[in-house]
Amino acid sequence: MKTKKIFLLVSALSVQLSFAQFAKIVDKDGYVNVRENADANSKIIGKLNSDEIVYIFEPDNKNWANVSNGYVHNSRLKYIKSYESVPPTVRDTNKAIFKSGNIKVNITSGKFNFKENEKDFTSTLDGDYYKEQQVWGLDGTIPKTHYLSITAQIGNKTVQIPTKEIENLFQVDNKNTTCYYDRINDILYISMLNSEGAGTYTGLFIIEKGEYKKRILEIPF
Numbered sequence: 475m476k477t478k479k480i481f482l483l484v485s486a487l488s489v490q491l492s493f494a495q496f497a498k499i500v501d502k503d504g505y506v507n508v509r510e511n512a513d514a515n516s517k518i519i520g521k522l523n524s525d526e527i528v529y530i531f532e533p534d535n536k537n538w539a540n541v542s543n544g545y546v547h548n549s550r551l552k553y554i555k556s557y558e559s560v561p562p563t564v565r566d567t568n569k570a571i572f573k574s575g576n577i578k579v580n581i582t583s584g585k586f587n588f589k590e591n592e593k594d595f596t597s598t599l600d601g602d603y604y605k606e607q608q609v610w611g612l613d614g615t616i617p618k619t620h621y622l623s624i625t626a627q628i629g630n631k632t633v634q635i636p637t638k639e640i641e642n643l644f645q646v647d648n649k650n651t652t653c654y655y656d657r658i659n660d661i662l663y664i665s666m667l668n669s670e671g672a673g674t675y676t677g678l679f680i681i682e683k684g685e686y687k688k689r690i691l692e693i694p695f
Contacts, residue, residue: 496665496678496690497539497551499526506550512538519544527554527678529692542692554663554678560653570648578627579653579664583646586620604642610691611645613672619646624679626662631684639689643677645670660684667694 499506499522508520520543522528528546530539530553538545560579564571572579594605602609611617621643624635650667664679676694680687 495530496554496663496676497528497530498554499524499528499546499550500552501550506546508541508544508546509538510544512540512545514547516545522546527680527690529676529690529694531694554654554665555652557654557656557663560655560662562651562653565648565651567648570651572653574655576627576629577653577655577662579662580623580625580627581648581651581664582622582624583619583648584622586617586644588616607638607642610643610675610677611668611670611673615670615673617644618670620644621646624664626664626681628660628662628681628684633681633684633686635679635686635689639679639686643668643675643691645673 501524503524505521505523507518508522509516510519511517522541528541528551530541530551532540537548539548539551558574560572560574560577562570563573568583570579570581591604595609596603596606602612609617621640624640626633626635645668647666647668650669652665654663654665655661656663660683662681664681665677667676668674674694676692678690680689
């Protein structure tokens with residue numbers, strides 16, 4: 475019975491994650507209204523600016539998408555996965571390489587030595603921290619893997635994701651990493667979904683015009 479419940483939980487999570495994804499707000503007015511419910515007549519509870527990245531937890535129907543604090547009309551969204559895909563040439567336990575034309579992304583990961591780094595972990599009422607940053611991928615467990623480096627080459631520009639931006643991300647699963655390129659605006663998106671059960675998280679790294687811009691992290695349920 476317990477095994478069956480775990481299987482059903484994993485299956486439900488897989489279905490949910492198949493919908494969940496990042497998207498960019500695109501609106502000629504410069505912003506979009508966030509509605510309380512998936513209805514054009516529903517109460518406006520906030521606004522999101524154009525070009526802002528949001529996480530879509532699950533489309534409510536073909537017209538509306540569920541963001542963190544309400545609903546946005548799908549006509550105002552540009553899904554990241556709709557941009558040009560940078561396909562993987564290697565994607566295994568320790569590395570992932572993506573290449574298309576003059577674009578190349580190289581991700582390396584490896585085993586995490588918890589014993590050597592245990593002193594850098596702290597626990598508070600707000601959660602667990604590693605080097606004063608919230609940890610991702612752990613739910614009371616010991617980290618097994620982590621990122622070693624993420625590098626992107628776009629034309630003659632090479633961009634290294636800062637160590638500070640990857641050092642608190644654990645339980646790496648390179649097989650669930652994807653890359654997309656907005657060629658018109660010269661923006662590279664590196665998306666990942668890492669998990670070992672309840673510690674699931676998703677992330678998006680953004681490199682714009684040859685410079686690292688930011689990362690966005692979400693718990694996808």
